[in-house]
Amino acid sequence: MTDLLQQRFGSEIQAAFARYPAGREKSAALPLLYLAQAAYGHLSTEAIEEVAQLIGSDSTHVRGLAGFYSLFLEQPHGGFVVQYCNDLPCALRGSEDFLPVLEEKLGCKAGATSADGLFTLECVMCLAACDRAPMAQINLDYVYDLNPESLDLLVTELRAKAASDPERRAPFGFGPPSEMK
Ligand code: FES
Known part of the structure; x- marks a missing residue:
């Protein structure tokens, strides 16, 4: 498992979690997906797995969530x-x-x-x-x-x-x- 998201956006991840009550880390899924797309370039398998691990969910759930939004990009893309x-x-x-x-x-x-x-x-x-x-x-x-x-x-x-x-x-x-x- 890579930790590119945590390496690049450690403080932003903590700020996202701080918006929600303790134990509700899943609520930060969308902010973390935004950050993961910036860190990885697109929502690769590694990006999804890191978000899932951070919020205590499984990658299938996180992939399904990302798939609902057209600005979350699962494939490499241009500027x-x-x-x-x-x-x-x-x-x-x-x-x-x-x-x-x-x-x-x-x-x-x-x-x-x-x-x-x-x-x-x-x-x-x-x-x-x-x-x-x-x-x-x-x-x-x-x-x-x-x-x-x-x-x-x-x-x-x-x-x-x-x-x-x-x-x-x-x-x-x-x-x-x-x-x-
Ligand atoms: S059909 Fe509604 S914006 Fe194009």
């Missing part, structure tokens, strides 16, 4: 995770037609990560912003009213951000607020 909505309202506003444009600009197909490791593209169900369809979520930010021109501009801006801030190339993760990108 920018693009969750592109192609549910019905967005599709009616052109998201299906625009997807090939986005794939070409990012350099990867939906469900894949670009060869340079910068982008992961996922098609997702409704993100509850249908009034501004088509839309996408990029890491923690929503972008709205997409069309081929705005997608082109958006990807150009993301590449420029990555060029000026090499940390942006690291896998998108969660951690203490100061570490959230």
Whole structure:
């Protein structure tokens, strides 16, 4: 069993536990999963096992919990995770037609990560912003009213951000607020 999470975020783990009564360590599962994603890069088997051990649970339960949330990522991913909505309202506003444009600009197909490791593209169900369809979520930010021109501009801006801030190339993760990108 690895202890990368404890090595990197020992004090943050204790702070998460301190929010709950003694004996209720399982209540800190979600904060610890955020930290584990930052520590390991994604929620690998090792990451899940370490969280399970810390909260006194089993890894199947923790895996099931993580699987419920779309921003917990079980596979290696890029610095920018693009969750592109192609549910019905967005599709009616052109998201299906625009997807090939986005794939070409990012350099990867939906469900894949670009060869340079910068982008992961996922098609997702409704993100509850249908009034501004088509839309996408990029890491923690929503972008709205997409069309081929705005997608082109958006990807150009993301590449420029990555060029000026090499940390942006690291896998998108969660951690203490100061570490959230
Ligand atoms: S269908 Fe895309 S945000 Fe609702």
